Amino acid sequence: MRASVAAPAPVEVPTLRRGLAASVLRTRGGQIGLAMVTAMILITFVGPLFAPYSPVQSGTGPPASGPSAQHLLGTDALGRDVLSRVLDGGRGLVLVPLLAVSGAYALGATLGVTAAYRGGRVDRLIARGFDILLTFPPLLLVLVVIAGLGTSVAVVVLTVMFVFLPRAGRVCRGTAQAVCVEDYVTAAHARGDRDAWVMAREILPNIAAPTLSDYALRTTYAITFVATLNFLGLGAQPPDPDWGLMIAENRSILPVAPLSVLSPAAAVALLAVGLNLVAEALARHWAADTTSSQGVVL
């Protein structure tokens, strides 16, 4: 494992960037996944411009009606246009998980690289800290925090970040451990570079590529997790047109107007599955066995 992770020597860094797109596009799964993610991101950010109605306008048509010329995906229980709501309802599901996982990775990489570089007592302390955080069941932890603080975008981002912190930290630590024994780290050390400089300039760039697939995978799980919170009514609040919340709101009219539930469900599914396919393609490329053996997050 060490050999495979350590193989990309600093010489290879320039080629990593080109290799990234190629590695995703080389497998059929990667191609399909990238197409799905691109489509969903376009729909999420450009789609609202094409929404036929306001996403929160009720009574635009008869309530809980099926598809028609005026309402391509029908209407929900309050007569709101389902298509307009689906087009408008994905931003939170893209941005919140991205923010949370990026935050978790920023903090996790700092702690993980420090642990791997310093070793000894610092390493044991940080590693033990990650282990303790990992013993809490994630959903339960987030539920009690939201029960205490109430919900808001900031609360959801921070708690989800907290859930993913030990997981990101462990991966960074493991990858950095293999890099720390490389000659170029010893060389940097020998020429008197400061510790912070060595970590930032020598170690961080060399763990970036192998950890990227894990970052993509964690983002997939974070999307699933945030969508679940919204579905449970603990994230986005009415009348927000959020996909998870829409499914919960229209659950009772599923037999009458199935599209009001199935279209947001399909949207969540396409986004999460697409990103997972990309993560899988990346993982296969870097053969980062760290991700495959870690197990699921939720």
Add this chain to the structure above:
Amino acid sequence: MDQRSAPLWRAGRSAAVLANLARGLVTIALTLLAMSVVTYGATNLSRGPDAQVRAALGNEATAAQIDAFKKRYGLDRPLPARYATWFSDYVRGDWGLSPITERPVRAEALPRLGRTILLMLIAVAVALPVALLTGVVCAVRAGGRLDRSVNVLIVVLAALPEFVVGIALVTVFAVWLGDLPVDSSGLLFGGPVDRVKAYVLPAATLALAVAPQIVRLTRAAVGEVIPAPYVRAATLRGLSRRTVVSSYLLPNAAGPLANVVATNMVYLLGGAIVVEQVFSFPGVGRRLIEAIGQGDTVTVQALALALGVLTLLISYATDAVVRMANPRLRAGR
């Protein structure tokens, strides 16, 4: 238990076993304590006594009413003191009185807890054999047609939130085919047949939620043993594939396999909370979500800790089974 694990119970080893057991119990007690502190602390983050009073009495309560309410539920005391009383009552079986429903939390929760546990057991009983078998077959025929299609299925299923899987199953089996109920309210109001049917779709959803990871990790665990020299030797000696798999591969992959199962059982709990919400299943997870919405802090604290303990018990029980089944782990870490 097979014969090979019999020496475990002989006199010479029993001291080590007892020491292990004691260490396990201490760890469980400490984790339980930590969980209770986190649960009580988190639920009091900003919704302190005042928020609890407002949730129960509304905003128009008079000062006298508020004081009486605080006194009645012990909210006039400082946080550490309230925690100590709460926790010592909790372990003795008094889970408090819900200020919203004005009923004892424990009496209301126990039947729900039973249904949630039954739901999890059914899901495991369905998912585990199927997932293990699929994982082993995929590993033995790595790269084959079955392996590739299972792989695609896993990537899709692992990314889907439980509630999307649940909605898909309801749409197909309840709305289109119409054989099963659209939700699990039959558990409360229906006859015996309704009650059985009420479990089918929630259990299937939960099984689909835990299965993909088990298949994936089983495949990896068994796949790691395949290149071993003794497997090659057995194959070269001309033993049948079935013998190689059952006598050489599986016993040697058993340790990691058991770990796979143990780590994935924990995810049942989060899954159960979501699945109960999808199907209006009258379990403890749905009540927890409902209580959070109502600002019923007493119920939230009691149920969250109960679910935390349940997770703890699941992971220690599976861990114990793993250790007993695997001689290499028996000495303990």
